[in-house]
Amino acid sequence: MGSGISLGRVWNVPIKLHASWFLIVGLITWSLASGYFPAAYPNINPLLYWALGAVTALLFAASVLLHELGHVALALRERIPVRGVTLFIFGGVAQITEEPKSAGAEFRVAIAGPLVSLALAGLFGLLYMLDRAVPFLAAPSEYLMRINFMLAAFNMIPGFPLDGGRVLRAAIWKFTGSLPKATRVASISGQIVAFGFIAFGVLTIMNGNLFNGLWLAFIGWFLQNAAISAYHHSALEHSLAGVTVSQVMKRDFGQVTPLTPLKQIVDEGVLAGGQRSFLVVEDGQPRGLVTLENIASVPQRLWPFTTARQVMTPLERVEGLTPYMELMAALQKLELANQAAMPVLYGSQLVGMLSRDDVLRYLRIRTQLGV
Numbered sequence: 001m002g003s004g005i006s007l008g009r010v011w012n013v014p015i016k017l018h019a020s021w022f023l024i025v026g027l028i029t030w031s032l033a034s035g036y037f038p039a040a041y042p043n044i045n046p047l048l049y050w051a052l053g054a055v056t057a058l059l060f061a062a063s064v065l066l067h068e069l070g071h072v073a074l075a076l077r078e079r080i081p082v083r084g085v086t087l088f089i090f091g092g093v094a095q096i097t098e099e100p101k102s103a104g105a106e107f108r109v110a111i112a113g114p115l116v117s118l119a120l121a122g123l124f125g126l127l128y129m130l131d132r133a134v135p136f137l138a139a140p141s142e143y144l145m146r147i148n149f150m151l152a153a154f155n156m157i158p159g160f161p162l163d164g165g166r167v168l169r170a171a172i173w174k175f176t177g178s179l180p181k182a183t184r185v186a187s188i189s190g191q192i193v194a195f196g197f198i199a200f201g202v203l204t205i206m207n208g209n210l211f212n213g214l215w216l217a218f219i220g221w222f223l224q225n226a227a228i229s230a231y232h233h234s235a236l237e238h239s240l241a242g243v244t245v246s247q248v249m250k251r252d253f254g255q256v257t258p259l260t261p262l263k264q265i266v267d268e269g270v271l272a273g274g275q276r277s278f279l280v281v282e283d284g285q286p287r288g289l290v291t292l293e294n295i296a297s298v299p300q301r302l303w304p305f306t307t308a309r310q311v312m313t314p315l316e317r318v319e320g321l322t323p324y325m326e327l328m329a330a331l332q333k334l335e336l337a338n339q340a341a342m343p344v345l346y347g348s349q350l351v352g353m354l355s356r357d358d359v360l361r362y363l364r365i366r367t368q369l370g371v
C-alpha cells in the first residue's frame with residue numbers, strides 16, 4: 001500500500017489514495033445513482049441521482065478516513081509511530097508499524113476506529129431523524145448511517161488484523177501476559193473468519209449471485225493474506241526482541257573518496273566486492289554515503305563521468321542508527337526512511353553500517369541454527 005496519490009498530511013501523517021479507491025467510490029456512486037436514489041426519490045432529473053450518488057460516496061470515503069484517523073489519534077497518543085493512512089478498495093489502513101507497548105494501548109488504538117464509525121452512524125442518524133422532511137438530505141443520511149454502522153460492525157469481527165481481532169488479541173494478551181500467544185490465537189481466528197468469507201462467497205456464487213459472491217470471496221482472500229502477514233510481522237518483532245544493532249551491523253563497509261567515479265565503485269565495490277553501500281571519506285573525515293539507490297539514479301552511460309560526491313547523501317542529511325538501538329526499531333527506521341542501509345554512529349564516530357540485507361541474513365542464520 002505504499003504507492004498512491006497523496007492527499008496531504010493530518011497530524012504530520014501522510015494520507016494517500018490507492019488507485020483501487022476510485023473503483024470502489026465509482027461502484028458506490030453507480031449503485032446509489034441507479035438503485036438507491038431512484039427508489040427514494042422517484043421522478044426527478046436523472047442527473048441529480050448521479051450528483052447525490054457522488055456526494056454520498058465521497059462522504060462515505062470521508063467516513064472511512066475518519067475511522068482510520070481515530071486509530072491514528074490514539075496511536076500517536078500512545079507514542080506509536082504511524083507511517084501513513086491509505087484509502088483503498090476495502091476501506092482504509094492506518095500503517096502503524098510498531099506493536100503497542102501494552103494490552104491496554106492495543107485495546108485503545110483498536111477500538112478507536114469502530115467508535116468513530118459508531119459516532120458517525122449516530123450523527124447521520126440524528127440528521128435523518130431531524131430532517132426527514134428536507135428533500136435530498138434524508139436518503140443520503142440514512143444510507144451513511146447504515147454504512148457507518150456496518151463499517152463498525154464489520155471491523156469488530158474478531159479476526160486479526162481487523163479491529164475486532166486486535167481487541168481479541170489485547171484481551172488474550174491481558175489474560176495470558178503473552179503477546180506472541182495472543183497474536184497466534186488472534187491470527188488463527190482471523191484466518192477462520194477469512195475462510196468463512198470465502199466459503200460464504202462461494203455459496204453465494206452457487207446461488208447465482210456472481211458479483212456479491214466474488215466480492216465476499218475477494219474480501220476473504222484479502223483478510224487471509226493480511227492475517228498471515230500481520231502474524232509474520234509480529235513473530236519477527238518477537239524473535240528480534242533484545243537484539244541490538246551492534247550485534248548485526250557490518251563493521252567493514254566500503255570506503256571511497258569524493259572523486260571516485262561510480263563506474264569504479266560498481267566494478268570494484270559492488271560487483272567484485274559484494275558491497276552495497278559506501279562511505280565517502282575525505283582527509284580521514286566521513287562526508288557522505290553512497291548506496292545502490294544513489295548509483296541507480298544516474299544513467300549507466302554516465303557512470304564513468306560521475307563522482308561519488310555528486311550522488312552521495314551528505315552525512316548531515318543521513319539519518320543514523322546507534323549501536324545499542326534495538327534491531328526492530330532500527331529496521332522500522334530503515335523502512336520509514338525508505339533506505340536500504342543506514343550508518344551506525346557512536347557519538348559522531350562512524351562504527352558500522354546496517355542494511356536490511358544484514359537483518360535478513362541474521363534471521364536466516366538464526367533460523368538455520370534453530371536459535
Ligand SMILES: [Zn+2]
Pocket residue numbers: 067068071113114155163
Ligand atoms: Zn479500524
